[in-house]
Amino acid sequence: MTNNYIGFCGLNCETCEARIATIKDDDALREKVAALWSKLNGVEITPEMINCVGCRLDGVKTPYCESLCPIRQCALERNMETCGACGDVRTCGKVAAILGTNEEARKNLNF
Secondary structure (H helix, E strand, O other): OOOOOEEEOOEEEEEEHHHHHHHHOOOOHHHHHHHHHHHHHHHOOHHHOOOOOOOEEEEOHHHHHHHHOHHHHHHHHHHHOOHHHHOHHHHHHHHHHHHHHHHHHHHHHHO
């Protein structure tokens, strides 16, 4: 069984600042993450949106992780523990951007 903090895509939710802000109820960190993510994504993300316990764990998620992330939605539809369990992972366009730039995510998916 995969570590439950490893997201469907292989990213480690345990080290995500949104999760850390949620677990520690740290509003200053929420503000920092919201500002950074707003800049990186070119959309307004408010501190109130920064609440997430991890994409594979029961509990609150950011709006993106909850319903917009195509990787999470695909893995849930396919009933995959992670993308590493999917036979299409090596050619998948949804997860390619993460796996192409993040060696840790590739290792976390064990493929």
